[in-house]
Amino acid sequence: xxxxxxxFNSGKCLFWSGGAVYTRxxxxxxxxxxxxxxxxxxxxPAVEGQDKYYQFTSNEYEAYGVVKGAKNAEAVPYFLRWxxxxxxxxxxxxxxxxxxxxxxxxxxxxxxxxxVTCYAVDKNxxxxxxxxxxxxxxxxxxxxxxxxxxxxxxxDARVNRYNQALSQLK
Numbered sequence: 001x002x003x004x005x006x007x008f009n010s011g012k013c014l015f016w017s018g019g020a021v022y023t024r025x026x027x028x029x030x031x032x033x034x035x036x037x038x039x040x041x042x043x044x045p046a047v048e049g050q051d052k053y054y055q056f057t058s059n060e061y062e063a064y065g066v067v068k069g070a071k072n073a074e075a076v077p078y079f080l081r082w083x084x085x086x087x088x089x090x091x092x093x094x095x096x097x098x099x100x101x102x103x104x105x106x107x108x109x110x111x112x113x114x115x116v117t118c119y120a121v122d123k124n125x126x127x128x129x130x131x132x133x134x135x136x137x138x139x140x141x142x143x144x145x146x147x148x149x150x151x152x153x154x155x156d157a158r159v160n161r162y163n164q165a166l167s168q169l170k
Contacts, residue, residue, distance in 0.1 A: 009033055023100045025093065034096045041103045046110065053110040 008016035009030050022029040023041055033039035046053045066076050082088055095101045107113075139147050148155065 005029060020095075020100075020104060023096050023104075025096045030096075037097065039096055039100070041100045043103050043107050052112045052114050053107075 004013065005016060005018065005022065007013040009032050018029075021027070023039065025034075030039050064076075064080060066073050070076075091101055091104070092098070095104060
């Protein structure tokens with residue numbers, strides 16, 4: 001298996017590439033390595049002389065929804081703004097170890113970051129092209145709704161494919 005997190009976690013694969021989500025303290029990813037204290041991270045290298053730093057996110061997207069009929073739906077944007085603000089977390093407790101936090105801080109301190117996203121493994125569920133949504137990372141907040149609306153057919157198609165896959169799980 002190429003790019004298998006399970007193979008890496010069990011010691012059958014020497015290197016594995018993934019996003020920072022795998023190094024969070026409170027999730028099951030890389031559990032054996034985290035428990036043993038042996039999970040280490042490195043940033044993607046910056047190219048000397050290049051004025052841009054390409055940081056790989058490995059499809060690290062999160063999606064949130066509001067339940068239809070929610071009594072306080074108007075509060076959702078305020079909650080999400082708080083929830084997604086790193087300043088509201090003790091990052092020393094967020095990542096699985098201090099070394100990972102050091103790498104995270106280095107990556108975030110790089111000027112001219114370009115968030116590189118791709119679908120290297122399973123284009124069937126995402127896209128036949130390189131990331132259709134890479135532009136969303138550069139879209140001003142006031143234009144996000146317009147961007148999402150203009151891409152709604154792509155988003156709906158992806159949601160349908162994922163829902164079909166989920167319906168086949170037992």
